[in-house]
Each structure stands twice: as structure tokens, then as C-alpha cells.
Amino acid sequence: MIQSRRLLDLLARRRDAGLLLIAMLTMAFLLGVLEYLHLSHQFERDLQTGADIVGRTASAAVVFDSPREAAEILKAFAAMPDVSGARLQRPDGSMFAAYAREAQAPGWLQRHGGQVQVGVDVLANGAAVARLALTADRGATWATLLSMLGGLLGIMGVALAVTGLISRRLHAAVRDAEDRTHFLAHHDSLTGLVNRATFTQALESTVEQAQAGGAPALLLCLDVDNFKLVNDTHGHAAGDQALIAVADRLRALVRDGDPVARLGGDEFAVLLAGDRCEDAALRIVQGLLETFPRRPIGPSHQRLGLSIGIARVPGDARTAADAMHCADVALYQAKRDGKGRHVFYSAALGDVQRQRLHLQLELRQALANGQLQLAYQPIFDVAGRLCSLEALARWQHPEVGWIPPGEFIPVAEEYGLIVELGLALMTRARQDIDTWRARGLAAVPVALNVSALQLRTEDDRQRFLAHLATLRFQPHEVEFELTESVVFEDLHNPDSILVHLQSMGFTLSIDDFGTGYSSLAYLRRMRCRKLKIDRSFVRDIHIDKDNALMVESIMRVAHSLGMLVVAEGVEKPAEQGCLAALGCDLYQGFGLARPQGADAIEGLLGQHRADRPPVTMIEADLAH
Amino acid sequence: MAAACLAPTSAIAQQALPESDLKAQIMVRALLFVEWPADAPAPGQPLVVCVADAHPASAALERLAGQSINGRQLLVRRTTVAGLAACQVAVVGPAMLAALKSPMRGVLLVCDTPGALDAGAMLNLQADQDRVVFDVNLSATRQAGMDISTRLLRLARYVRRD
Numbered sequence: 001m002i003q004s005r006r007l008l009d010l011l012a013r014r015r016d017a018g019l020l021l022i023a024m025l026t027m028a029f030l031l032g033v034l035e036y037l038h039l040s041h042q043f044e045r046d047l048q049t050g051a052d053i054v055g056r057t058a059s060a061a062v063v064f065d066s067p068r069e070a071a072e073i074l075k076a077f078a079a080m081p082d083v084s085g086a087r088l089q090r091p092d093g094s095m096f097a098a099y100a101r102e103a104q105a106p107g108w109l110q111r112h113g114g115q116v117q118v119g120v121d122v123l124a125n126g127a128a129v130a131r132l133a134l135t136a137d138r139g140a141t142w143a144t145l146l147s148m149l150g151g152l153l154g155i156m157g158v159a160l161a162v163t164g165l166i167s168r169r170l171h172a173a174v175r176d177a178e179d180r181t182h183f184l185a186h187h188d189s190l191t192g193l194v195n196r197a198t199f200t201q202a203l204e205s206t207v208e209q210a211q212a213g214g215a216p217a218l219l220l221c222l223d224v225d226n227f228k229l230v231n232d233t234h235g236h237a238a239g240d241q242a243l244i245a246v247a248d249r250l251r252a253l254v255r256d257g258d259p260v261a262r263l264g265g266d267e268f269a270v271l272l273a274g275d276r277c278e279d280a281a282l283r284i285v286q287g288l289l290e291t292f293p294r295r296p297i298g299p300s301h302q303r304l305g306l307s308i309g310i311a312r313v314p315g316d317a318r319t320a321a322d323a324m325h326c327a328d329v330a331l332y333q334a335k336r337d338g339k340g341r342h343v344f345y346s347a348a349l350g351d352v353q354r355q356r357l358h359l360q361l362e363l364r365q366a367l368a369n370g371q372l373q374l375a376y377q378p379i380f381d382v383a384g385r386l387c388s389l390e391a392l393a394r395w396q397h398p399e400v401g402w403i404p405p406g407e408f409i410p411v412a413e414e415y416g417l418i419v420e421l422g423l424a425l426m427t428r429a430r431q432d433i434d435t436w437r438a439r440g441l442a443a444v445p446v447a448l449n450v451s452a453l454q455l456r457t458e459d460d461r462q463r464f465l466a467h468l469a470t471l472r473f474q475p476h477e478v479e480f481e482l483t484e485s486v487v488f489e490d491l492h493n494p495d496s497i498l499v500h501l502q503s504m505g506f507t508l509s510i511d512d513f514g515t516g517y518s519s520l521a522y523l524r525r526m527r528c529r530k531l532k533i534d535r536s537f538v539r540d541i542h543i544d545k546d547n548a549l550m551v552e553s554i555m556r557v558a559h560s561l562g563m564l565v566v567a568e569g570v571e572k573p574a575e576q577g578c579l580a581a582l583g584c585d586l587y588q589g590f591g592l593a594r595p596q597g598a599d600a601i602e603g604l605l606g607q608h609r610a611d612r613p614p615v616t617m618i619e620a621d622l623a624h
Numbered sequence: 625m626a627a628a629c630l631a632p633t634s635a636i637a638q639q640a641l642p643e644s645d646l647k648a649q650i651m652v653r654a655l656l657f658v659e660w661p662a663d664a665p666a667p668g669q670p671l672v673v674c675v676a677d678a679h680p681a682s683a684a685l686e687r688l689a690g691q692s693i694n695g696r697q698l699l700v701r702r703t704t705v706a707g708l709a710a711c712q713v714a715v716v717g718p719a720m721l722a723a724l725k726s727p728m729r730g731v732l733l734v735c736d737t738p739g740a741l742d743a744g745a746m747l748n749l750q751a752d753q754d755r756v757v758f759d760v761n762l763s764a765t766r767q768a769g770m771d772i773s774t775r776l777l778r779l780a781r782y783v784r785r786d
Binding site: 056057058059060061063064066069073124125126 | 650653656657692693694695773774775776778779
């Protein structure tokens with residue numbers, strides 16, 4: 001392709017040069033014609049002048065009828081080398097005297113240059129007494145013209161050569177720029193791998209060939225695990241370095257000619273074609289998943305894991321788009337299975353994916369129709385008094401019935417519905433609280449869960465705050481439960497929403513503590529009001545000494561930072577007893593109360609009315 | 625000093641004409657190449673050729689009267705020495721030439737006597753074998769305020785220029 005472009009280039013350049021040459025030659029020709037006319041005119045004028053002078057001199061010889069003297073006078077033409085002959089004739093046409101140049105071997109120009117004739121009347125006593133006719137060769141005119149044209153063409157030739165040299169350099173520069181542009185249009189500038197558009201073209205033709213009975217192919221979609229974390233913790237330069245390392249590794253693992261692309265962000269794709277592509281795929285999988293993560297990359301010595309989804313062509317997909325989709329589904333499954341692994345696409349995976357897709361469509365509808373509700377799980381203090389309610393999403397499907405959050409929350413996250421879902425649940429909480437208040441029930445604070453995906457973009461954060469203002473939530477009405485990842489991401493944001501919420505007086509609690517980063521640094525920095533210890537530490541705490549030790553330590557840290565500790569997943573009285581002995585502030589779990597709908601919880605709220613004051617007292621005490 | 629060593633063979637001489645007619649014709653043709661002073665005679669005035677009665681060419685000259693010489697009509701008068709000053713050309717014999725004390729301004733003295741150039745003649749015609757040739761005394765001509773074209777001088781047998 002590049003070769004043919006170069007050829008066209010060359011032809012265009014040749015054509016340009018040809019046109020230039022023709023223009024120059026035309027100019028030279030026109031100049032030549034003009035110069036010829038000019039020279040010819042001058043020549044004839046000179047001849048006329050010469051003839052005039054000689055004619056005048058000869059007039060006396062004619063008057064005195066002396067041809068000898070006239071012939072002598074005509075010899076003056078010897079001084080005009082172009083004149084080849086002269087004839088002095090009487091008015092009656094008879095020859096009076098003549099001159100002929102001594103014969104020399106005429107040059108080529110003399111022979112072919114043509115001749116010119118001029119005549120003057122020889123006057124005496126006011127009348128023509130004779131006529132002098134000259135014959136001259138145009139050879140000299142031609143010689144002058146040719147030497148002029150020669151000089152002109154020489155100068156033009158030099159100019160053309162110089163122009164050609166300059167234009168060749170310019171062309172080379174332009175061609176380099178074009179090649180660069182061409183490369184950039186088809187490649188990723190960071191890694192030098194081909195880009196999505198180019199890869200898709202290759203994929204399309206491979207799928208077409210495989211469909212037509214050609215060799216089978218495998219499409220691998222790769223994604224760097226926790227890439228966002230690399231960017232966040234080590235900076236974008238480290239992120240770029242990681243991407244380059246992955247690209248280099250991929251390039252080293254594939255055979256020459258196998259397309260490797262960076263599809264965008266931290267996504268890569270490899271296309272392997274041929275009968276032995278399964279072996280090649282395994283080699284890549286091994287090279288990337290087993291040895292690669294062990295190598296630290298860059299100055300930050302980060303270790304990268306990859307997830308890989310693989311689709312077979314034509315087994316799994318018949319079009320390029322389908323193949324891409326299948327590999328994506330497999331990749332997603334690899335991520336859900338715990339990352340750092342590869343998954344081949346299968347029909348069953350496809351079904352799961354289709355179900356999720358279907359669920360997503362239904363979820364959109366449910367959001368539009370207000371089918372999402374909240375269940376409320378009570379949180380008690382050590383004396384068994386109701387302190388707050390954790391709001392949990394519930395989906396009442398009109399046909400299927402209850403759909404568990406473990407099923408639809410990931411779908412909402414995957415398809416970008418989590419923001420809408422969060423806002424819808426806030427609205428629902430407002431309605432429930434208003435209902436309770438209308439019925440004279442003194443409401444305890446409702447804790448709303450906030451996902452990291454809900455607050456990822458600036459736009460989402462603004463919507464969240466705007467919605468909060470619209471619903472006129474007061475700090476005594478709602479609290480927010482945040483996963484560790486929310487806190488972690490927010491921590492680096494100069495426009496921290498958590499700081500913002502805290503300054504508005506809202507209580508924040510850290511959810512599922514102990515399963516994620518469990519960073520003491522951010523505990524100190526954020527100073528959230530509550531810390532919820534994950535259920536995995538609470539389970540069998542009365543038997544499991546390790547858990548007990550862990551919880552005790554966490555509680556000590558939390559208390560020393562002025563936080564209240566909430567134990568999640570309390571199921572047995574023995575567990576609660578142990579927790580109480582360790583000094584736990586608040587309790588939540590099936591053993592105490594299951595989540596209940598807004599109506600069902602009203603009974604509990606009614607009871608609580610009587611013993612409300614002590615709860616606030618405890619919180620107030622421990623806050624200091 | 626540089627005498628014109630050319631001796632043109634005059635074609636006129638070969639015509640079967642009497643010598644007097646031949647000389648008259650040459651005299652008249654030579655007048656075509658003579659320049660008179662700018663003041664006299666005024667342009668358009670006739671060109672007066674005076675000739676002594678007894679001169680052999682007088683009759684031949686009279687036959688040529690009426691011709692146009694460079695736009696001026698040729699008049700031929702027979703005069704004595706006293707009348708020569710009013711002429712532009714005086715065709716004189718040796719006696720008349722000797723009678724002239726000094727050259728007259730604006731009068732071309734023409735003779736056909738050998739040695740006349742020394743006596744002050746400006747144009748002297750000579751028969752040479754069967755031809756008529758002429759000598760020119762350019763210095764005398766110029767002293768008298770006239771000039772003779774080089775075209776004519778080329779044809780002269782001898783030109784005195786001192």
C-alpha cells in the first residue's frame with residue numbers, strides 16, 4: 001500500500017516535472033521567436049544602412065557612368081561579413097556593377113539559415129539613378145539566436161535541477177509526515193500496537209476466511225487487573241509504563257504477523273489464526289498469567305495481573321462484532337471469577353450473559369416504574385435499643401417476585417445503572433421516612449449504601465449532591481455507608497465528596513471493614529463516625545480466638561479515633577455476648593432482626609419511640 | 625596631397641559624341657556634387673553657368689541649359705570677365721583665367737586647359753586618350769567658400785588638397 005502510494009507520488013512528481021519542463025520550453029520557444037523577429041529586424045536595418053551608405057557613395061560613379069569605380073565602391077561590403085553579394089542595376093534593369101563575396105566553404109548555418117534581400121535606390125539630382133540590391137545570409141542571426149537560446153536553456157536547466165532537488169527534499173519531508181500520519185491513524189501512539197479500527201479490519205477478514213472454511217482463529221481480549229489502582233497510586237506515568245510493558249510482552253509472545261492491538265484504556269486484543277492457534281493461545285496465556293505478574297514493572301515495582309477472555313472463530317461467533325462480544329463476555333467472567341485468569345467463551349456463558357442483559361433491560365424498566373424498594377435492617381445498641389436502620393435495595397419483580405440484590409446490583413454496575421439506582425433508592429428512602437413521620441413514628445436515621453461507581457465522575461457527584469438537596473435530607477434522617485473503595489478513591493480527589501458530606505453534618509460509616517484495603521491511614525484521615533466490621537470477623541467470634549483478637553484490635557483502633565464500632569452479621573446470642581464483652585457499640589444481624597419492608601418495620605419503630613433518648617446519649621458519649 | 629590615383633574609365637567618353645559635348649555633360653554632372661556657400665545663391669534661384677563666348681564648349685553648354693541641378697534650374701550665360709562675379713560657375717579659357725586677379729567667392733572656376741589647376745582653376749577637364757578625366761583643386765574651391773563631395777572626388781584623376 002505504501003509502495004503504491006510512493007509510486008503514485010513519483011508519477012505525480014514526474015508529471016509535475018514534465019509540466020514544468022513543457023512550460024519552460026514553451027517560454028524558451030516564445031522568447032526564441034521574439035528574439036528572432038527582433039534580430040531579423042535589426043539585421044535588415046543594418047543591411048539597409050550599409051546599402052544606403054554604399055549606395056550614396058556610388059551615386060557619383062553611376063552619374064559619371066563609371067562601373068569600375070562602382071565595383072570598387074561595392075567592395076566596401078567586404079567589411080559586412082553577412083553580405084554575400086551586391087548588385088547595382090540601372091533603372092532599366094541592366095547590370096551596372098556587382099559584388100560577390102569570395103567563395104568560402106559555407107557553414108551549416110549559412111547553407112540552411114536562408115537569405116535576406118534588401119534594396120535601396122541610388123539617388124542623384126533628386127532621382128533614382130540606380131538600385132542597389134544586397135543578398136545576405138541569415139547565418140549570423142541564427143548563430144546569435146542559438147547562443148542566446150543555449151544560454152537560456154542552460155539557465156533553465158540549472159533552475160530546474162535546483163528546483164527538483166528542493167522539491168525532492170520537500171517531497172521526502174511530506175512523505176515522512178504522511179507515513180507518520182498513516183501510522184498514527186492505524187496505531188496506538190503509546191504502545192505502537194495497532195488500534196481498534198485496524199484490528200477490527202483484520203478481525204473481519206479473518207472471520208470471513210474462517211467462515212468460508214479457512215483456518216480457525218482465536219480472539220483474545222485482555223484487560224489489566226486493577227489498572228485504575230495503578231494509575232491512582234503510582235500516577236499516570238506508571239500506568240503508561242505498565243501498558244507499554246504489557247504491549248511489549250504481548251509482542252514477544254505472538255508470532256510475526258499476528259495482530260496485537262490496544263483497544264483503548266487498559267484493554268488489549270490478540271488475534272491468532274491457523275491450525276495451531278490453540279497452542280499459541282496457551283503459550284500467551286501462560287506467558288501472561290504465570291510469569292508476567294511476577295515481574296515488577298517500572299520504578300514503582302508494581303506487579304500486574306491480567307484477565308483474558310477467549311472466543312473461537314467460527315465456533316463461537318460468525319461475525320467480527322460477535323467474536324468481540326464473546327471474548328468480552330469471557331473476559332468479564334474471568335474478572336468475576338477473581339481476575340488473573342483466562343476463560344474460554346461457552347454457550348453457557350453466553351446464556352448467563354444474555355440473562356444479565358435481559359435483567360439489565362428489566363432493571364431499566366423497574367427503575368422507570370418505581371419497582372425498586374428498600375428493606376430496612378435494624379441496628380441496635382448493647383442494650384437492645386434501636387439506633388438506626390440500614391436501607392437495603394429490594395426489587396419486587398411483577399412476575400418473578402423478589403430478585404436478590406446480589407443478582408441485580410452487579411448488573412446495574414456493569415451496565416452503568418448504578419447511579420440511577422442510587423438516586424432512585426434515595427427517593428424511596430425519603431418517601432418511607434415521610435410516611436413514618438406522617439404516622440407519628442419517630443424515625444431513627446436510615447443508613448444508605450453508596451457505591452464507588454456512584455461517585456466516579458464529577459457529573460455523578462454533582463447529581464448525587466443535587467438530589468440530596470432536592471430531597472432535603474437532614475443529618476438526623478440519613479447516614480451514608482461507604483465501602484472502603486469509595487473512601488480510597490475519594491481520598492485522592494481534591495473535591496472530596498465525603499469531606500463535603502461531613503461538613504454538612506452527615507454521619508458516614510465505613511462498610512465491610514477488614515476485607516479491602518483496611519488502611520489505617522485513611523481511617524485517620526477521614527474520621528468517619530462509624531466503622532462496620534465485616535461479618536467474616538464476627539462469625540463464631542465466641543469460639544474463634546483469631547477473630548476475637550482481630551475484632552478487639554480493630555475496636556481499639558476505632559475507639560481511639562473516636563469511632564463507633566458496628567458488628568455486622570450477628571447471628572447468635574453467644575456472638576453478641578462476646579462482642580459486648582469486647583466493648584462493641586452497635587449490632588446488626590439476622591440473629592437480632594432481619595431486613596423488613598417499610599410497612600413491616602413500623603412495629604419496631606413504634607416500640608422504639610419509648611426508648612429513643614438513650615441511643616443518642618450513647619452516641620454522644622462515645623463521640624468524644 | 626593624397627591625389628586620387630583612380631582613373632575611371634568614363635563610359636560617357638565611349639559614346640560617339642564630340643569632345644565639346646562630352647566635356648559639357650561632365651561639367652554639368654559634376655555640378656551635382658558641388659556645394660555653394662549657404663548664402664548665395666538663395667535656394668530655388670537658378671544656377672548660373674557663365675561661359676566665354678569663344679569657349680569651345682559654350683554651344684554644347686547652352687544646349688544643356690534648362691536642366692534641373694539638385695532642384696535648381698541651369699542657366700547658361702555668355703559673359704566677359706567683368707560679368708563672372710554674378711555667376712555660380714565660370715567656364716573659362718586660359719586667357720580669361722589669367723585675367724582673373726583673385727578667386728571670386730561662390731564662383732566655381734572650370735577649365736579644360738592643361739596646367740590650369742596651378743593657375744587657380746578648381747575643376748579642370750582633360751582629354752586622356754579617348755576619355756575625359758578631371759582634376760580637382762579642392763583647396764582653391766574651399767577658399768572660394770565651396771565644397772565638393774567626396775563622391776565626386778573619388779572619380780577625379782587628381783585632387784589638390786594643400
